[in-house]
Amino acid sequence: MPPGTMRSRTMRFSTMRLRLLIPVSLLLLAALPPAGQMASAQTTLTVGAIYVGSVNDYGYNRAMKDGLEAMKAAIPGTKLLQAENVPETAESERVMEGMIQQGAKLIFATSFGHQQFAFNLAQKHPDVFFEHAGGWMQAPNFGNFFGATQAAWYPMGVAAGKMTKSNTLGFVAGVPIGYVIGNINAFALGARSVNPKAEVRVVVTGGWSDKAKEAAAANALIDQGADVVTMHVDSPATVIQTAERRGVYSIGFQSIAARQLAPKFWVTGLGFTWGPFMTATAKSVIAGAFKPGMVREGLGEMITVAPFGPAVPAATRALVTAAADKVEKGYNPFTGPVTDNTGVVRIKEGESWGGDKMGSFDWYVEGVIGKPK
């Protein structure tokens, strides 16, 4: 093609664009807010967030996104950069680096496996602040946070213990690591506090997100008599929908949004509420007063009890709410004597387990049927 034709084509294109530009810019001007609001529309802080899965999972990632949206609503002028399905590989480092190039000064790396990559970037960019979910690494510009879930499962157990008719409760667990076993144990302790005949059956799927197996696991529990099922996997969606189809009660975990999936048989659930923490962190960055910490908060802070489903009687609601209040005020269900399911006393009279101990369970409490390993 001779250069002449090319130029004329470009020129024609640019005049066309110009003609278009005038009405478009007029439209934009009309859409601009009045001068008084201009100041607040300026970006005060750009926050980056990476998620390991989709934010529409009714689970872990949805809860993270809800927290960030709450932060955005609380601090006018916050700009949010988000990336979903970011793998726990060096790829995540590139995604976060891109966010920093776009001006992010605070980054939430929300999955456990993002830790090392976020930490690398924290070393490289001392003026950018990082918060990682669930890890342990620390630096002047790198903190971490997570919900202390175990005790919060106690009131869930109370709900299940009261709702069950068969005295069999089903628990679908992804991978039986210490924290998950702790959740199951607190659930069983709560259930047996109101219903000493209740027992918890556990089915391990072997992964955090194998949906077809989660459905089969929930079916298996229901076949074996469970009439309340709950779960600790990335997204509660499959287990809750399977229970709803089979006409069995469900208790959710990760995001309280999951109750939409079970209009009839939803009992209650636990959801992470990261909003207040994320807001406070963003404010500290704006004020130049970021303090790294290893923040672990439980019920009433980073964890909230979801609204009850229509099938839950008032007396049960009152019991669950009372148990949740008790835990919020500091009650520790892992206060001795606690016996494991082989009859051995694991927490002696007068002792109690908390903090780091929550990750080191390798035994089930009395009332849980099954082997942990």
Next chain:
Amino acid sequence: MSTSFAAAVLTNSVLSGTSLLYATLGELVGERAGIVNLGLEGIMLIGASAGFAAAAVTDDPYLGVLAAGIAGTAANLLFGYVVIVRRANQLAAGLTLMFFGLGASALIGRPFVGAIVPGLPGLGMSVLGIESLGEFDLLVWLAAPVAVLLWCLIFRTSWGLGLRATGEDPTVAFASGRSPEVLRFQALALGGFLGAIGGAHLSLALALTWDEGMTAGRGFIAIALVIFARWNPLWAVPAALVFGGAEALQLQLQARGTAVSPFLMTMIPYLLTLLILVFWGWNRRSAAPASLGRSFYGVE
């Protein structure tokens, strides 16, 4: 409402085995024409996401199944172009198809993550007369009849004769006036349809959600099942049942509270795959289509 343990295991074997059976049949028909498709996992994923997406848009799970089949056919025909027309290496092209399916399904399913779809409904009949067990959906009821139909198609029709000839020796099929290329394309179209329906059963009947990579290796198990089934659609039925059964059994054992390590139990289906390949694998030589994996370069 605890039901008999054996009945529960059997029902759930059928439920878990259904998607495996469709996928196995899909792979089998292609292999009968001489084409190994290692991309079955990708086809299943495309079926799972396209089916879920279509069901979410139309609010009709059956249209979802249909859409899954069409999407699977399209993807498999693309694979066919690469290995039949361009004569690329089938193993390499198959693995590429697997990754293509992984990406394409993520792309299709992305806007529909978290959508609430009507699942495939259970069809009236309670299973084994036990009310509390989950009801079987249309795809479950059709799975075994489809296997029988496919057997008739392969072993009792002229088209099937041509298909088998193509798998054994394409030059023979060619000499008898058939086109090995056309037969292979037809086999892949049918195989893609069936494989994708296997994926759609996971998302539309079992999980009721779409999740990236949700087939979790079932496509590869189905490829192993073709060997176990000795390239015979009728044998594919017990093969899929045994593997569906291994998963159902270990989950039911856990739910029952059996004191066996859950780590050991989650291994059962894969251990079984290995064992069967070890003790059954020798049949490969005797039963496998002779031209499996070879391109047809025409006749001099």
